[in-house]
Amino acid sequence: MRAAWRRAGRARLPRGEGPWAWLAAASISLSLLLLALLLALLATRGLGHFWPGDVTQLTLTDGRAIAGRAVKQAPLPEGGMERLYRTDNRDLDGDIWSWVPVADIEAEDRPRDLVVLERRRWGRFVGRLVAWLPAAGERREGEAAWQGLQARLATLERRREAITRLRDTTLLPLARRLEAGSDPQAARALTEARARIRVLREAMEGGTLVLESAEGRRLRLPAEEVLRARRPNAMGIGAKLAAWGDGVWRFLSEGPRAGNVEGGVWPAIFGTVLMVMLMSLAVTPFGVLAAVYLNEVAHQGRLTRLVRIGVRNLAGVPSIVYGVFGLGVFVYGLGGSIDRWFFEASLPSPTFGTGGLLWASLTLALLTLPVVIVATEEGLARIPERQREGALALGATRLEMLTRVVLPMATPAMLTGMILAVARAAGEVAPLMLVGVAKLAPQVPVDGEFPFLHLERKFMHLGYHLFDTAFHSSDVQAALPVVYATALLLVLVILVLNLTAIFLRHHLRSRHGGLSRC
Amino acid sequence: MSIARDVAPRRGACIDFSDEACCLEVSGFGLRYGAEPALRDLTLRVPRHRVTAFIGPSGCGKSTLLRALNRLHDLNEDVHREGEIRLEGQEIHAPEVAVAELRRRVGMVFQAPNPFPMSIYDNVAFGLRLQGGLRKRRIDDIVEWSLRSAALWDEVKDRLQASAWALSGGQQQRLVIARTLAVEPEVLLLDEPASALDPISTLKVEELIRNLASSLTLVLVTHNMQQAARVSDYTAFLQGGELVEYGPTDTLFTHPRLARTENYITGRMA
Numbered sequence A: 001m002r003a004a005w006r007r008a009g010r011a012r013l014p015r016g017e018g019p020w021a022w023l024a025a026a027s028i029s030l031s032l033l034l035l036a037l038l039l040a041l042l043a044t045r046g047l048g049h050f051w052p053g054d055v056t057q058l059t060l061t062d063g064r065a066i067a068g069r070a071v072k073q074a075p076l077p078e079g080g081m082e083r084l085y086r087t088d089n090r091d092l093d094g095d096i097w098s099w100v101p102v103a104d105i106e107a108e109d110r111p112r113d114l115v116v117l118e119r120r121r122w123g124r125f126v127g128r129l130v131a132w133l134p135a136a137g138e139r140r141e142g143e144a145a146w147q148g149l150q151a152r153l154a155t156l157e158r159r160r161e162a163i164t165r166l167r168d169t170t171l172l173p174l175a176r177r178l179e180a181g182s183d184p185q186a187a188r189a190l191t192e193a194r195a196r197i198r199v200l201r202e203a204m205e206g207g208t209l210v211l212e213s214a215e216g217r218r219l220r221l222p223a224e225e226v227l228r229a230r231r232p233n234a235m236g237i238g239a240k241l242a243a244w245g246d247g248v249w250r251f252l253s254e255g256p257r258a259g260n261v262e263g264g265v266w267p268a269i270f271g272t273v274l275m276v277m278l279m280s281l282a283v284t285p286f287g288v289l290a291a292v293y294l295n296e297v298a299h300q301g302r303l304t305r306l307v308r309i310g311v312r313n314l315a316g317v318p319s320i321v322y323g324v325f326g327l328g329v330f331v332y333g334l335g336g337s338i339d340r341w342f343f344e345a346s347l348p349s350p351t352f353g354t355g356g357l358l359w360a361s362l363t364l365a366l367l368t369l370p371v372v373i374v375a376t377e378e379g380l381a382r383i384p385e386r387q388r389e390g391a392l393a394l395g396a397t398r399l400e401m402l403t404r405v406v407l408p409m410a411t412p413a414m415l416t417g418m419i420l421a422v423a424r425a426a427g428e429v430a431p432l433m434l435v436g437v438a439k440l441a442p443q444v445p446v447d448g449e450f451p452f453l454h455l456e457r458k459f460m461h462l463g464y465h466l467f468d469t470a471f472h473s474s475d476v477q478a479a480l481p482v483v484y485a486t487a488l489l490l491v492l493v494i495l496v497l498n499l500t501a502i503f504l505r506h507h508l509r510s511r512h513g514g515l516s517r518c
Numbered sequence B: 001m002s003i004a005r006d007v008a009p010r011r012g013a014c015i016d017f018s019d020e021a022c023c024l025e026v027s028g029f030g031l032r033y034g035a036e037p038a039l040r041d042l043t044l045r046v047p048r049h050r051v052t053a054f055i056g057p058s059g060c061g062k063s064t065l066l067r068a069l070n071r072l073h074d075l076n077e078d079v080h081r082e083g084e085i086r087l088e089g090q091e092i093h094a095p096e097v098a099v100a101e102l103r104r105r106v107g108m109v110f111q112a113p114n115p116f117p118m119s120i121y122d123n124v125a126f127g128l129r130l131q132g133g134l135r136k137r138r139i140d141d142i143v144e145w146s147l148r149s150a151a152l153w154d155e156v157k158d159r160l161q162a163s164a165w166a167l168s169g170g171q172q173q174r175l176v177i178a179r180t181l182a183v184e185p186e187v188l189l190l191d192e193p194a195s196a197l198d199p200i201s202t203l204k205v206e207e208l209i210r211n212l213a214s215s216l217t218l219v220l221v222t223h224n225m226q227q228a229a230r231v232s233d234y235t236a237f238l239q240g241g242e243l244v245e246y247g248p249t250d251t252l253f254t255h256p257r258l259a260r261t262e263n264y265i266t267g268r269m270a
């Protein structure tokens, strides 16, 4: 019996590895499992947020009625269960949550005429549409009211987009030009644009909704306060999917609203990606040059060894320390001097002397420099000496040997360094808070205005956005789904950035023919 | 003994050493790695357009001497040298000698093949492109000529753009020789060029060496007595960093002057 068991054990395990192989396998499966769990949690919570789930209407034993979505359930101390409903209607109830003991529920119903409105203020409304009062025309009720509202909302959406476009492409650039110095032509154009926006705004007025909450409280709401209106209980699976897709798309493509808890994260995505790309652009050449100097040029003595140890230890310095360094040296030191030399006119309001995209990228470049240096150095050290001697023996100078044989062979190692740098930098938040990230910067730092890339501007970052919504919003419970969605997005963005770099490395490897063999 | 007897004089009567034009002249040359002496007071003349073989036990300094001939030791800061080496009468360590130009004139083929990770064509064209100023057509011609000279053309002419690392070891070694020939060196140093090759590839390389001797000065390091006897005109026997015996190959293998030499070439090491 025991012998048979032993034999079975031998058959599966390489000889002489015993329990260690199992231990190693178990730890790798555990880490993979944790990773999968993390992604699953982020995906379900984050993406579920955009699903227009059914709304329940409850009749309680004391005769009260409430409407909302069940969120979670918890046991009561005196026995029985208690359920948490998200009832919204902050303006009516003062709260968007409602705990209901399950025993008190007399009837549960999903009436098809319950509407969910997304509003510009006060969050969502859940209840019924009693009537629609158009700006001109008759009061409408029932289905006619719903259709009238939908038509009006479509018009409003178009106007809102027109206003946003006008503001981003005309108004803001003009305003900035005027800030830089007086310019009568710009001033005239600005007044004109303002007038056009005013006309559009006025055209948005008119139309009122008469609403009634489940408890029976009435409310009148101007139509321009409403962004979207849905009747989730009347929607089929197709319509729900479409609404979900619309929600995800808006999250990805719009700017944030209502203290970052609502709306989208487009400026943050853009800021993150742009910052990481600028960082790679700055860190790669520097890191490669430093590694080449250390490995190929410098005399290999005690000093070089000391420098090498120093570089490796720099990788362990906490990132916030780099933030402090960036603030002191880049923002106040370098930025302050640039302001004094080139932007004298706009002082004391700083241009480069305050946190911005450039300083944030440079700070992160500094932070990731050791990673690039170490990876490149390892790549250089792996190149066999006979390759160098082969080049020299053909009459190459040391520079030619470096540029034509050594560096091409070390390219994959450099890109590995860049991949590690990107992975480290994309998730870094702490130093950014000191050197240029903003809670709200709806304008992305790239636009059609010269010089197109605005390095001095503040920018939004997914990591900081996450931190901000999670800790600085008035209702953390309500912000939680956005936090999950942002976290998922951050992970995905880092993944895409890394995959791009890995793809690049693979491409170069195949071009340099079998380099991976060395 | 038996080896020496087996060697048939290949080129008729042996050439008297004093008739030869001198290409490389090593005089009073010594070299230390740190405090460790590797070569001691070497003096020898390498005749032009002949094959000279260096033989000797492992660690006796053959590779060290070879690398000294095109100043590859320059990279190593621990190396200290004394004495002189002259190439065509010119001291190679003189300050006015450009080391890259010297290495182009004195080509080197290493023990293990070291093609660059590029295409076959680019490998051969590498040295030419360093010189610059050559037209594409001219480079094409030289690449073909070099590959033909190295007896590799027929095997690779259809895949010049393939990676050089995909060639076999023997082909790689011939490619490296072609790469060195492309820059038209005056001297070719070969450090055990056939040590990693099968008998057929070895024969090809040996034949190549013989053919090249009509236009080049060759220096060959080998552990293979038969090979030294087959291909070289002159043989130098080194031991412990010193030159023990040097003379025409036929004489050295058939009538060595010193017992030490005889013991080594007959395989009776002390």
Ligand SMILES: Nc1ncnc2c1ncn2[C@@H]1O[C@H](COP(=O)(O)OP(=O)(O)OP(=O)(O)O)[C@@H](O)[C@H]1O
Pocket (backbone or CB within 6 Å): B033, B036, B038, B056, B057, B058, B059, B060, B061, B062, B063, B064, B065, B076
């Ligand atoms: N880079 C180096 N640093 C220090 N010592 C070295 C170095 N290269 C060679 N040596 C020493 O110099 C001596 C001669 O070495 P060399 O490589 O010239 O021998 P060799 O005759 O070529 O031997 P083999 O036939 O095994 O190739 C040896 O004792 C070796 O240990």
Ligand SMILES: [Mg+2]
Pocket (backbone or CB within 6 Å): B062, B063, B064, B191
């Ligand atoms: Mg050797």
